[in-house]
Amino acid sequence: xxxxxxxxxxxxxxxxxxxxxxxxxxxxxxxxxxxxxxxxxxxxxxxxxxxxxxxxxxxxxxxxxxxxxxxxxxxxxxxxxxxxxxxxxxxxxxxxxxxxxxxxxxxxxxxxxxxxxxxxxxxxxxxxxxxxxxxxxxxxxxxxxxxxxxxxxxxxxxxxxxxxxxxxxxxxxxxxxxxxxxxxxxxxxxxxxxxxxxxxxxxxxxxxxxxxxxxxxxxxxxxxxxxxxxxxxxxxxxxxxxxxxxxxxxxxxxxxxxxxxxxxxxxxxxxxxxxxxxxxxxxxxxxxxxxxxxxxxxxxxxxxxxxxxxxxxxxxxxxxxxxxxxxxxxxxxxxxxxxxxxxxxxxxxxxxxxxxxxxxxxxxxxxxxxxxxxx
Amino acid sequence: xxxxxxxxxxxxxxxxxxxxxxxxxxxxxxxxxxxxxxxxxxxxxxxxxxxxxxxxxxxxxxxxxxxxxxxxxxxxxxxxxxxxxxxxxxxxxxxxxxxxxxxxxxxxxxxxxxxxxxxxxxxxxxxxxxxxxxxxxxxxxxxxxxxxxxxxxxxxxxxxxxxxxxxxxxxxxxxxxxxxxxxxxxxxxxxxxxxxxxxxxxxxxxxxxxxxxxxxxxxxxxxxxxxxxxxxxxxxxxxxxxxxxxxxxxxxxxxxxxxxxxxxxxxxxxxxxxxxxxxxxxxxxxxxxxxxxxxxxxxxxxxxxxxxxxxxxxxxxxxxxxxxxxxxxxxxxxxxxxxxxxxxxxxxxxxxxxxxxxxxxxxxxxxxxxxxxxxxxxxxxxxxxxxx
Numbered sequence: 001x002x003x004x005x006x007x008x009x010x011x012x013x014x015x016x017x018x019x020x021x022x023x024x025x026x027x028x029x030x031x032x033x034x035x036x037x038x039x040x041x042x043x044x045x046x047x048x049x050x051x052x053x054x055x056x057x058x059x060x061x062x063x064x065x066x067x068x069x070x071x072x073x074x075x076x077x078x079x080x081x082x083x084x085x086x087x088x089x090x091x092x093x094x095x096x097x098x099x100x101x102x103x104x105x106x107x108x109x110x111x112x113x114x115x116x117x118x119x120x121x122x123x124x125x126x127x128x129x130x131x132x133x134x135x136x137x138x139x140x141x142x143x144x145x146x147x148x149x150x151x152x153x154x155x156x157x158x159x160x161x162x163x164x165x166x167x168x169x170x171x172x173x174x175x176x177x178x179x180x181x182x183x184x185x186x187x188x189x190x191x192x193x194x195x196x197x198x199x200x201x202x203x204x205x206x207x208x209x210x211x212x213x214x215x216x217x218x219x220x221x222x223x224x225x226x227x228x229x230x231x232x233x234x235x236x237x238x239x240x241x242x243x244x245x246x247x248x249x250x251x252x253x254x255x256x257x258x259x260x261x262x263x264x265x266x267x268x269x270x271x272x273x274x275x276x277x278x279x280x281x282x283x284x285x286x287x288x289x290x291x292x293x294x295x296x297x298x299x300x301x302x303x304x305x306x307x308x309x310x311x312x313x314x315x316x317x318x319x320x321x322x323x324x325x326x327x328x329x330x331x332x333x334x335x336x337x338x339x340x341x342x343x344x345x346x347x348x349x350x351x352x353x354x355x356x357x358x359x360x361x362x363x364x365x366x367x368x369x370x371x372x373x374x375x
Numbered sequence: 376x377x378x379x380x381x382x383x384x385x386x387x388x389x390x391x392x393x394x395x396x397x398x399x400x401x402x403x404x405x406x407x408x409x410x411x412x413x414x415x416x417x418x419x420x421x422x423x424x425x426x427x428x429x430x431x432x433x434x435x436x437x438x439x440x441x442x443x444x445x446x447x448x449x450x451x452x453x454x455x456x457x458x459x460x461x462x463x464x465x466x467x468x469x470x471x472x473x474x475x476x477x478x479x480x481x482x483x484x485x486x487x488x489x490x491x492x493x494x495x496x497x498x499x500x501x502x503x504x505x506x507x508x509x510x511x512x513x514x515x516x517x518x519x520x521x522x523x524x525x526x527x528x529x530x531x532x533x534x535x536x537x538x539x540x541x542x543x544x545x546x547x548x549x550x551x552x553x554x555x556x557x558x559x560x561x562x563x564x565x566x567x568x569x570x571x572x573x574x575x576x577x578x579x580x581x582x583x584x585x586x587x588x589x590x591x592x593x594x595x596x597x598x599x600x601x602x603x604x605x606x607x608x609x610x611x612x613x614x615x616x617x618x619x620x621x622x623x624x625x626x627x628x629x630x631x632x633x634x635x636x637x638x639x640x641x642x643x644x645x646x647x648x649x650x651x652x653x654x655x656x657x658x659x660x661x662x663x664x665x666x667x668x669x670x671x672x673x674x675x676x677x678x679x680x681x682x683x684x685x686x687x688x689x690x691x692x693x694x695x696x697x698x699x700x701x702x703x704x705x706x707x708x709x710x711x712x713x714x715x716x717x718x719x720x721x722x723x724x725x726x727x728x729x730x731x732x733x734x735x736x737x738x739x740x741x742x743x744x745x746x747x748x749x750x751x752x753x754x755x756x757x758x759x760x761x762x763x
Contacts, residue, residue, distance in 0.1 A: 010746035045690075047747015071382060096435065096755070100382040109431035118612060224745045311379040315389050335417030337385075337392035341441055341755050342428060344385040359417075360752045 007223030008046070016228045017051040023235040030056045031187060032234055033324055035177060036194035037064030037352025038222050044357040046224040056231065059324030060347075060354030062176045062280060063194050065141045066093050067346040067353040068322075069169055070278045071310035074099030077138050077167055080303045081112040087130060088114045088167075089123035090138040097349050098342075100310035120152035120166075127156070127164040136299045139166045143200040146170045146288060147261035150268040153290065153297050167299040168289050171275065173197045174205050175286035179277075181213050183323050190234040192227065193219035195249040200265075202257025203245050210243045221249040268294050276309070278346040279318035313337075318345040321354055328358040335359060384428070395423055418737075425449045437761075439650035440754035462583060462662075465506040465645065468576065475576035477512035479503060482569040486761045488531065490609035492601075492620030495568055496538030498697055498763050501625045503572040504546045505646040508627035509700070511582050511634060512574030517543065520554040520569040527565050535566065546625035548572070578634060584662035586642040589733040592709035593667060594702045596629060596722040597622065599652050600680040600694035603762050607683065615686070619679045624698030629721045633702065636715035640708035647699045649763055650754065652728075653692035655701050656739045657753040664736040669729035669751065672744045692741075693754055695762045703731065 024030065034040060040060045043049060049058065062068055074097060081088035081104075088104070095104045095116060108114045113133075117123050120137050127135035139149040149166060156164045173194055180186060193206060198219045206217045216237040220230035230248045237244060247253055268290060275287030290298040299305070312318065316338070317331040328334055328347065338344045340356050347355035425445040435442035452460065459467045466479035483499045500517065507514040519539065523532065543550050550570075601622040608615055626646060634641060643663075645655045652674075656667045669692075676691045684691045698721065704712045709727060716722030739751040 008745045010744065013746055044749055046743045046745040047749045048745070050747040098382075098384070100380060102384070102429075103433075105433040105435060106429060106431065109429070109433045122612070224747075309379045310382050313382070313385045313389050316385075329413040333389055333392065334413065336395075336420040337388040339420070340752075341445075342384075342388055344382075344388055360750065 007221070007225045009225065012225055013051055013228055016225070016232055020051070020056070020228070020232050020235060021053045023232070023239050024053055024055045025239075028055060030189045030235065030238070031059055031324065032056065032190045032192055032231065033059040033061045033180070033188050034192040034220075034227070035061040035063040035173065036192075036196065037067065037350065038196060039192055039194075039220065039227060040064070040354055040357050041352045042222050042224060042227055044360070048224050048227055051228060052231065056235075058192075059188065060321070060328075060357070061324070062180065062277070062322045063142065063173065063197070064350050064352040065145075065169075065171060066097055066350035068171065068176070068277045068279065069097070069140060070276045071099045071312070072276070072308040073169055074103070075101055075308040075310060076305050078102075078104070078107045078112070079306050079308070080136055080167060080299055081107060081114050083134075083303055085133050086113065086303075087126060087133050087135045088112065088138060089117045089126060089135060090114060091118075091140065092116045093350050094138060094140060098344075100308060120149050121155070124152055124156060124161070124164060127161055128159075131163060133163060134302075135164050136303075137164070137166050138169070140169045142171055142173050142194070142197045143265070144196040146265050146269065147200060147258070150264040153268050153294055154264065156297060157294070162296075165297045165299040165302050166290060168269070170269065170288040171277070172271070172286055172288065173201070175283045176277065176280065177206075177209065179280055179283050180323055181209065181215075185325050186323050188215060188324065189238060190215050191217040192230050192234070193217045193245070195219055195221050195226075195253060198247075198249065198253045198257070200258050200261045203247050203253065203255050204257070206245045210245050214243045216243050217245050219245070219247045219249050219253055221252065278312070279322045281319075312346075313344055316345040318347050318355075321345075321347050328355040331355070392420065395420065435755060438754065439648070439654055442755055444753070462585070464510065464583060466510050466512070466574075468510060477507045477510045477514075477574040477576060478571070479506040480569065480571035481506060482567060483763060484564070484567050484761050485606060485763050486564060487606070487609050488535065488565055490606050490621055491618075492605060493623040493697075494535055494538055495566065496535040497542050497621070497623040499568040499570045500539050500542035500546060500548070500550075501623050501697060502646075502648065502763065503570040504548055504625045504627055505698075507572050507574035508625075508630045509582070509644040509646055510574070510576065511578050511580045511630070511644075512576045513631075514546065514548050514572055514574040514627050516551045516573045517548050518552045518554075518571045519550050521556070522563055522567040522569075523555065523557045524563040524565050525557060525560040532566065535568070542625065546627055578638070580634070580638070580641070582641065582643055584643045584645075584659040587659050587663035587665055587703050587731050588642065588705070589665055589731050590706040591642055591665075591703050591731040592706050592712070592727050593656065593669065593729040593731070594704065594709070594713055594716065594725055594727050595647070595652060595675065596626070596700040596702070596716055597698075597724040598675040598677045598680070599647065599696055599699055600676060600684065600691040602697040603651070603694035604680045604683045606762050607687070613683075613686070615683065617679050617683075619677065622696050622698040624721055626698060626700050626721065629700060629716065629719045632719045632722075633712060633715045636718075637704065637708050637712045640705035641702060641712065642705065643703045645701045647696045647701050649695050651691070651693040651695055652699075652701055653690070653739065653751045654753055656751070659703060659731075660739050661737050663731070666732040666735050666737075667729060667739045668732055669739065669741050671741055673726055674728045675724050675726050692751060697763060706730065
């Protein structure tokens, strides 16, 4: 398939792998974090780690919006869905995520009207078709999806739709990276930067990572060769003693971001003083809510939202996995109490979560996989 | 900031896992590396007796994946248990008056009812014919049960029934008994169809997933995922147009061609419906206690299916087909089997996509086109509900 196959070429991958191995200093270990869950998924789906030398290990970061949403927000959304005449709409990957009292699927089975949509505009369509219902969109995601939520709110206002609102769970990536960099038990050598988020915010906001914290960051695309090339670029910076923000994904990411997208976010949303991240705790100025001037579209204003907080079980070590302190399989409940069927921790929830990716795609010792498949 | 409450189901899951772990530990495993020890622990957890944890049925229970398996094993098999049911194949093999019969049933709830390349009527006939044929049986008789919603257009019903008659004629089976029920508006979605079927096993062969051995070749009869993607596009939620058509077809002719050419050496056959090829291979790996190694580059997938799957974020290996055979044959007859399949119009694009190996038992591994490797696990739920 054009524009896809070119980025999945095994010959190019082998050539890059040789160059990567050549850049590694003997005896030195390298730990890079891919911030974005999309990268985690690509890495496991295509088996990219098979191309990396043993000295290079990838740590899976907090960039999966489904994973970092605290269970209480799901309970809150279900509480909204349980109110009279409500249709709650949500992206498909939220449907199975369990809150304290079960998932959207469970709630739907118990009688609420929760529907899967592909875009917030589909939710708007449902609102138009059901004027006697109150349609709520479960908005979730980093800066990547915030503009489409913002556009939908603007569209609803322009159309004068009064039965549509947003349950806003948008989060921002920079405070999460800051929280990780400030964590004392973490030693990272560089970052594979989140390509999709960067299409909106651009590359400038990462400047503090390379300059204040001295860690190279390469903004990366999502095809397997993109990821390999980014690893190469980070290693090259380290070898040459540089620490910069570089853009591997320049075919999509403009250095200054998407000004128009940032404008619509800014028009409709503002930062919350603080927001709880699953596995990472409260992070200040790390999430968005609708501005007061758009309160008519804010489900948290319109509905009675209980503000539930649900604690993860003590045995759950998601925080450590997210910060790269332990590997997914080193968690005490990995694969036993916590599985993709019944995920109890954030990282097992979505296919982009580190534990789910490891469980689904790499649950087998890599050495043995190589033996079997090359036989 | 409000007080934190705990999630009772999560605490309970931790406690149960700890108890099971304490019971399930076997001696002699201490020498393993940390990673291997964890993997062994997971395998023990996966071998636990299945239990339905949900209080209510969710869509995931109908997906054909892990949730369906748990439901079938924990509820249906638990109460219906008998030796004929236990293999959990697509059909039961019965002996009556010295004759070996294959017997199966299937319900169809596809939405929308009409799509490019067919309608629910094609699926209802072909699906049941295929479930019989993959046992090596010659399908003979079908039943048809209709559940209709008040207000359903008679013209649509007639179109479906006419399609079923044509499909039955094409497959060489007769629809010999039936039933009709009508429910109030809103209590069903237009039209559901159930078919059951009986076939006769004339060949002296016994097939089954448990018969697969290391060294066997895995063959698919054509490009995968056409049906699932066609139905998805027919729902119109994606605003993508394509000429892609459902692959719905009766496979009994193709299977007869295969078994005539290769009477000995075919170990297991399945039609890759809900859950796709990946789900079938997982069932085989588990039932036969073998590894199944698939070479991604060898799997035939049409560009439209690859493209739609990329957009939807799904893997074609999990997308339903309604007229694709997965045959697992002895390595020594792989070439002959492939040639036989390719000689038939429905198998013109057949391909060997992988092989069975002895280690690691129970797992499906994929050698990716990119050159890496990964596990292909059974899905928890279906990315595309109500596909058949």
